[in-house]
Amino acid sequence: MPSCIIETPIGFAKIIGDKNGISSVTLTSKKVKSDSIPYELLDCVIQLKAYFKEDLQSFNLNINPEGTAFQKSVWKQLQTIPYGKTISYLELSKQLGDVKAIRAVANANGENPLWVIIPCHRVIGSDESLTGYAGGLCRKQWLINHESNNKQQSLF
Known part of the structure; x- marks a missing residue:
């Protein structure tokens, strides 16, 4: 499943998802940003960056978390x-x-x-x-x- 790591003001975040939506965004101990962002995750990365820049208050993403x-x-x-x-x-x-x-x-x-x-x-x-x-x-x-x-x- 496509994934990437981005830097945020409070740590590095790993994003996982596919054409069905974003399934996971978690903090990670890895401190290396991904060189490229998979197409399926690009909108999530853009919205997270906007959130942290105070340009976004509500996410509009297709999400697909696993759970009961x-x-x-x-x-x-x-x-x-x-x-x-x-x-x-x-x-x-x-x-x-x-x-x-x-x-x-x-x-x-x-x-x-x-x-x-x-x-x-x-x-x-x-x-x-x-x-x-x-x-x-x-x-x-x-x-x-x-x-x-x-x-x-x-x-x-």
Whole structure:
């Protein structure tokens, strides 16, 4: 399956996808950008670069993440969280119709294969604390600040 690595302000991202859509965007420890971008991934690369330049607030990509039906329902709901806004895991569970599923929702959130595109970083604790982020809490804070109207400098 076609893939490439691009540099972002908070690390290198590996993008995987094909004619059926983007299946994965993950942070990688490889620190070498791809020399060429496969045609199937070009729009994703363009949109990610625009997002990080603050020229894009909503992705318009054909996505094709692998997951269970439940995970896909959580990921779909994550995409409704507006740019620059955050919600709690409890609120996300309520939106999905089952307050008691908060742990399952949090786990599905953590399994999100499309970093930034499906904005799992916009989900925080009920007490507004930053909790659980596969890319590290400093990156979650960076992304939230990046989308915030009142930008604050971060030490991270």
